[in-house]
Amino acid sequence: MNNTFDLRRFGLYARKELSENWKPMALSMVAVTVIICHHIYQEWQSVHDINYKGNYTVKIASSLGVCVILGILLASSFVWKAFSDKKDTFAALTLPVSLPERFLLAWLIAIPIPTIVVSAISQILWRIVTPFFLRDFPDLVIKYSINSLAHGSSSQLDAYGLVLFFGGPALFMLGAVTLGRLNFLKTLGIVIAVSFAFYWAQNNYLHIFFPSAFELQTSPPFPFIAPSIQIQFSKGIFSNTLNSTFENVYRMWWVIGVPLLLHVITYLKIKEKEV
Numbered sequence: 001m002n003n004t005f006d007l008r009r010f011g012l013y014a015r016k017e018l019s020e021n022w023k024p025m026a027l028s029m030v031a032v033t034v035i036i037c038h039h040i041y042q043e044w045q046s047v048h049d050i051n052y053k054g055n056y057t058v059k060i061a062s063s064l065g066v067c068v069i070l071g072i073l074l075a076s077s078f079v080w081k082a083f084s085d086k087k088d089t090f091a092a093l094t095l096p097v098s099l100p101e102r103f104l105l106a107w108l109i110a111i112p113i114p115t116i117v118v119s120a121i122s123q124i125l126w127r128i129v130t131p132f133f134l135r136d137f138p139d140l141v142i143k144y145s146i147n148s149l150a151h152g153s154s155s156q157l158d159a160y161g162l163v164l165f166f167g168g169p170a171l172f173m174l175g176a177v178t179l180g181r182l183n184f185l186k187t188l189g190i191v192i193a194v195s196f197a198f199y200w201a202q203n204n205y206l207h208i209f210f211p212s213a214f215e216l217q218t219s220p221p222f223p224f225i226a227p228s229i230q231i232q233f234s235k236g237i238f239s240n241t242l243n244s245t246f247e248n249v250y251r252m253w254w255v256i257g258v259p260l261l262l263h264v265i266t267y268l269k270i271k272e273k274e275v
Helices: 006-019 022-047 062-081 099-110 112-136 155-179 183-209 247-273
Strands: 057-059 141-143 213-218 227-233 235-240
Touching: 006 099, 006 213, 022 062, 022 112, 022 213, 022 235, 062 099, 062 183, 062 247, 099 112, 099 247, 112 141, 155 183, 155 247, 183 247
Parallel strands: 057 141
Antiparallel strands: 213 227, 227 235
8 A cells, every 4th residue: 555645635634534524522521520619619618618718729620630541542442543543544435545654633623633622622611600609719829730730749740741652542542453342341351350460579678678568558559550568567667758869760661662662552453554
C-alpha cells in the first residue's frame, strides 16, 4: 500500500470519519460528563457540610485529570479497534488512504481531541455552577487550573500523571488492535491482573529484607510508583519511601520510553495486518 502522506486527502478522510463515527465518541463524552457532574455534587455536599469552617478550597484538577484519562482510554479503545479487522477498517474503498494518514487520525481522535473536549466540558460546567457556590459562600476559593493538582506536591505526582496520560492510551491502543471485541474490558482486566501480580511480588520481595516485620504496607501496585512502605515492628512503626539514584532515568523510561515503544509496536502490528 502507498505510505505517502497527502494533506488534502488526510483532510477529506478526517471529515468523512468524524461525520460517520461521531456517535460512539459522543457517548464516551456523555459518560465523562456524568463523572464531572458527580464530582460537582460531591463538592457541593462538602462545602455545605455542617462542619465546614470556611477554609475549604474547591479543586477541579483532580476530577479533570481522571476524566481526561478516562476519555482518552475510551476513545483509544474505540478508534483503534478499526485496525483489528479489515471489514471494519477506517480506510473506505471510496477514499483509499495511506497507513500514516490512518495512524495520525486515530492518534488525534484518541488523545488530543478527548483532552480538549473533556477540558472544555469541565470548564463550562464549573463556570455554570460557580455562582451557586459563591452565592452561599462568597469567600469560597475555586481553583480551575490543572496546575493546582501538583501545587504543593512533589514532582513525582507530575511524572505519574504523565505516565497515565501517555502510557495508558498507548497500552489501550495496542489492546484495541490485538484483542478485537470488548478490547477495553480485556485490556483493563490484563492491567488489573498484572498490577496485582506485581503487588504480590513486591510484598514478598520486601518481606525478604524485613523478615521480622509484623505488618508491611506498600504503595499501590504500579511499577512506576516508588514503593512507600510502613513497617510495624515490636518497638514501633517505621515509615519511608524507597528511592533510587536512578529515579529520573526510571521516570523518563515510563513517561517517554514505554509509550513510544507501544506506539511503534502498534504501528508494526497494523502494518503487518495490511500486508
